[in-house]
Amino acid sequence: MTPAARPEPSHDPRAGLDRVDRSLVAATQAGLPLVPRPYATIASWLNLSEEEVIARLGALQDRGIVRRIAIAPNHYALGMTANGMSVWDVADDRASALGAQVGALPFVTHCYLRPRARPVWPYNLFAMLHGSTREAVEAQRSQVAAILGDACAAHDILYSTRILKKTGLRLRDD
Amino acid sequence: MTRPTRAVLPPGTLDDTDRAILNALQDGFPLTPRPFDDAAAPLGITGDALIARLARLRELGAITRFGPFFDAAAMGGAFCLCAMEVPAEDFEAVLTKVNAHPEVAHNYERTHALNMWFVLATDTPAGIGRTARAIEAETGLKVMQFPKLEEFFIGFRVSA
Known part of the structure; x- marks a missing residue:
């Protein structure tokens, strides 16, 4: 792939996906079939060989278009009914290294650096915490605070009080 | 896509092997002709047993998805x-x-x-x-x- 210059109006990253790649995306969006040779099954749907399906998925993975092939656990069903969005004002020159450490904690599911919006919002590190109780989440918050130490000037934790909307990601198959 | 269940599974629903599967398969799944066999081996079970357990975990709502995760930005979104x-x-x-x-x-x-x-x-x-x-x-x-x-x-x- 050529390094993208990101010209916004005409930029179409999907140009890098050919028609067969797109058919593979569409065929696997809902998940992999639970059969001993899932790639052979997908191949039979698309009139491809098993080798080609494996090679193309591997190439998509190498390019970062497939982030990983994996399961997504349902935190709530697994007893993680308390969750808090913890947010931290971390010194810019240390945020990347410390973010990686926070992201590696077993109870952190999502961890991102995002822009601040001072004065309302001084926080640049977001870490979603999951626990079985709010007390457990508060204990996790202390662990994160200990890792960040004096690199962190301020922090907060936002609990969700209501789910207002939740829809799955829908990619268009054009 | 399945809507996430807003119900907690009763204690005892999952055994140690289920939990090992939930942890191991978050990191990645092989791109090989018989990937369930290959993923099951380190867990000490057969590929068929892994398939059966994944089907049950999905049925129970313990997993919301199993398959490739696409990068929305790389897809143009x-x-x-x-x-x-x-x-x-x-x-x-x-x-x-x-x-x-x-x-x-x-x-x-x-x-x-x-x-x-x-x-x-x-x-x-x-x-x-x-x-x-x-x-x-x-x-x-x-x-x-x-x-x-x-x-x-x-x-x-x-x-x-």
Whole structure:
């Protein structure tokens, strides 16, 4: 792939996906079939060989278009009914290294650096915490605070009080 | 896509092997002709047993998805976390206007002056700003955008 210059109006990253790649995306969006040779099954749907399906998925993975092939656990069903969005004002020159450490904690599911919006919002590190109780989440918050130490000037934790909307990601198959 | 179950599985529903599967398969699944056999071997079970357990975990709602995860940005789309400070008396009216946009994928009420947090998912990067401006015009409130600058992913571990 050529390094993208990101010209916004005409930029179409999907140009890098050919028609067969797109058919593979569409065929696997809902998940992999639970059969001993899932790639052979997908191949039979698309009139491809098993080798080609494996090679193309591997190439998509190498390019970062497939982030990983994996399961997504349902935190709530697994007893993680308390969750808090913890947010931290971390010194810019240390945020990347410390973010990686926070992201590696077993109870952190999502961890991102995002822009601040001072004065309302001084926080640049977001870490979603999951626990079985709010007390457990508060204990996790202390662990994160200990890792960040004096690199962190301020922090907060936002609990969700209501789910207002939740829809799955829908990619268009054009 | 399955809607996540908002119910906790009763204790004892999962055994140690189920938990090992939940942890191991978050990290990746092989791209080999018989991937279930290959993924099952380190867990000490057969590929057929792994398939049966995954089917049950999906049936129970313990997993929401099993398969490739696509990068929306690499596919040409864009995501952005946004937040609004909505006066309590206007909350329901604003919520109706915000949720009416199909680009609003998730929306949560949270404990903060910025009390409405939602994710915009659009087909193109330009769609984020366009949708945010439309919401601002409709509600008269500022939509703050918090796009991700860097992501740290490890996943989460099911304790024994």
